[in-house]
Amino acid sequence: MSTIMTTAGLNDLAGPPRELEGRVAIVTGSTSGIGLGIAEALAARGAAVVLNGFGPAAEIGGLCRRLAEAHDVPVRHDPADMGKPEEIACLAERTARAFGPCDILVNNAGVQHVAPIEDFPPDRWNAILAINLSAAFHAMRAVLPRMKARRFGRIVNIASAHGLIASPFKSAYVAAKHGLVGLTKVVALEAAEHGVTCNAVCPGYVWTPLVAGQVAQQALAHGLTEEKVIREVFLAEQPSRRFATVEEVAGTVAFLCSPAAASVTGTALPVDGGWTAH
Incomplete structure (x- = not known):
């Protein structure tokens, strides 16, 4: 019996289209979890990827080799501390020297602390705002000029359902994520005429x-x-x-970075199983 395979079937076997071939992506907080899943999704679509985050050097080296070999793209790790503005600027410059200017920026790095506001340690408040909000500002500030000059850029900020609604005991996290959604809208407006989009993805759990x-x-x-x-x-x-799964969040980010999303900008897209529909 002969087997007839449709075009869709062939595409499924081939994996996702390499629609980001030649693009350079920075994904912060990407040595594990959601960030690593996003890096993998972008690499699978042909982008050169810069991982960023903490972890054992041998383990991170293994991640870089695995992604590079699996998807036939250049992959490197940058150890920039996202709590330090000067290191974020260096991340953008080191990426440009190694792979070329950043085309895709995914601000994923984040930290959390849970406590009633009267017991919330000020140092934890400052750290959460620095990593979850200010780091995105500094990273966008570093890459936007070259994106505008080349008239192409994709910025995706990983916010949270808590960027749209609130829960008790998460004052710093909710404040930072609401701020990140607002910052996303401002950058989208400023960059809209330059071929650069800026969106937020808001995962639930x-x-x-x-x-x-x-x-x-x-x-x-x-x-x-x-x-x-x-x-x-x-x-x-x-x-x-x-x-939600890591793959679902990563697929959403990959779509926002694709040619099909060229007119999608300034959005805060929930991936939350309906949480924010309440």
Whole structure:
């Protein structure tokens, strides 16, 4: 019996189209979790990728080799501390020297702390705003001039459902993510006539190794099953009653970086299972 394979079937086997071939992408906070998934999605579409984040040198070197070999693209790691503006500027310059000017910037680096506002340590407030908000400002400021000059750029800021709504005990995180959504809109307006788009992606709870560890800790601390913690604590406000996946968030970012999204700018796109529809 002969087998007939459709064009769609051939495309599925081939993986995603390499529509970002020749583009240079910086993804901050990308040595694990959502950021690594985003880096992989961009590499799979042909972009040269600069990873950024902390971790053991041998492990990070292995990540770079794996991505480069799997997707036949250049990959390097930059150790810039996203809490330090001068290092963020150096990240943009080192990228330009190694691969060429940045075409795609994904601001993903983030930190969190949970406490009532009267107990919230000021140093944690400052650190969260520095990494989750100010770092995005400094990175965009560093790459925008060359993007405008070349009349192409894609900026995606990884905000959160908490950039659109609030939860108690997360004052710094909610403030930073709301600020990031506002900053996204300003940059989108300023860059719109220069071929540069700027959007925010707002995930709800995403299943990552970090979240898996938090579920286990909560279950142990409260004497509950992990299933009960997931349903009644983590996903209580997420109508889909399932975690988003790293691949879903990464696919959304890849779309916003694609030619098809050239007219999508200034948006805050939830990937939250309906959480912000309440």
